[in-house]
Amino acid sequence: MILGLHVSIAGSIDKSVDRAVALNCKTFQIFTRNPRGWQFQDLKHEDTNLFKKKCKDNDIKFPIAHMPYLPNLASPKDEIYDKSTKTLTNELNRCHSLGIPYLVTHLGSHLGKGTMYGINRVIDACNIALSNNKKSMILLENTAGTKNSIGSTFENLKYILDNTDDKKVGICFDTAHAFAAGYDLRSNEDVKRTMDLFDDIIGLEKIKVIHLNDSKVSFNSHSDRHQHISLGYIGEHGFKAILKHKITKTCPLILETPVDSIRDDVGNLRKVKEIKDEN
Numbered sequence: 001m002i003l004g005l006h007v008s009i010a011g012s013i014d015k016s017v018d019r020a021v022a023l024n025c026k027t028f029q030i031f032t033r034n035p036r037g038w039q040f041q042d043l044k045h046e047d048t049n050l051f052k053k054k055c056k057d058n059d060i061k062f063p064i065a066h067m068p069y070l071p072n073l074a075s076p077k078d079e080i081y082d083k084s085t086k087t088l089t090n091e092l093n094r095c096h097s098l099g100i101p102y103l104v105t106h107l108g109s110h111l112g113k114g115t116m117y118g119i120n121r122v123i124d125a126c127n128i129a130l131s132n133n134k135k136s137m138i139l140l141e142n143t144a145g146t147k148n149s150i151g152s153t154f155e156n157l158k159y160i161l162d163n164t165d166d167k168k169v170g171i172c173f174d175t176a177h178a179f180a181a182g183y184d185l186r187s188n189e190d191v192k193r194t195m196d197l198f199d200d201i202i203g204l205e206k207i208k209v210i211h212l213n214d215s216k217v218s219f220n221s222h223s224d225r226h227q228h229i230s231l232g233y234i235g236e237h238g239f240k241a242i243l244k245h246k247i248t249k250t251c252p253l254i255l256e257t258p259v260d261s262i263r264d265d266v267g268n269l270r271k272v273k274e275i276k277d278e279n
Helices: 015-022 045-057 078-098 115-131 154-162 175-181 188-201 235-244 265-278
Strands: 002-006 027-030 063-066 102-105 137-141 169-174 207-211 252-255
Touching: 002 265, 015 027, 015 045, 027 252, 045 078, 063 078, 078 102, 078 115, 102 169, 102 207, 115 137, 115 154, 137 154, 137 207, 154 169, 154 188, 169 175, 175 207, 188 235, 235 265, 252 265
Parallel strands: 002 027, 002 252, 027 063, 063 102, 102 137, 137 169, 169 207, 207 252
Antiparallel strands: none
């Protein structure tokens, strides 16, 4: 099981590796820079070399990056869309410098312009970014289906894959988002049905990373709220079923669970390992 967390890059980007290793993670996810702004500083050559060395020394083959918060690849507002597309391009370049194979991105909101409008904006943005970088993969993260969002259905994701360079675009499958979007994961039968459907429409081989999160909201609620593993609406039975599925044996599993008085990152990592050991 290739299990890890989203970790901080505070201090310098290579320290993210130290934080992941200290928690016995086999993988980890980062923002390559401040995720709450448009501006960023170029990576220093010595930092990228140290990051790659630490990953190699600790046998971490799948460090993962996530796009910042502000970009909206489906935006009808040209200024925001252009900045978002440039950010996607820059982040792919940063991933290449760091030896990071996967860049996870949310697909954004069409802001009322319509699903196909938003999908086509995402396709164009991906194609522009990939024309400047062929080293790292863009991973489309499935969404919970909140109002005007793109990417909550397997059919939407398939359409984007079919109209981009499919060798450089894959899927990051978020369990909480899928559940909230109407794909059940609460039992062995539910997991089999959902993953068989994904395989029929897209193909399981397109899933490169899994965001392993429980849901704080009920099935088909179309709301994006993460919960501690086994304490949400997917529940312990659901995660036993998920962790039995073959896809979780080879894909990096990233926790994006809360940190609060109920449980911290260590507690959620421990819970996943307990469930896995019981299978």
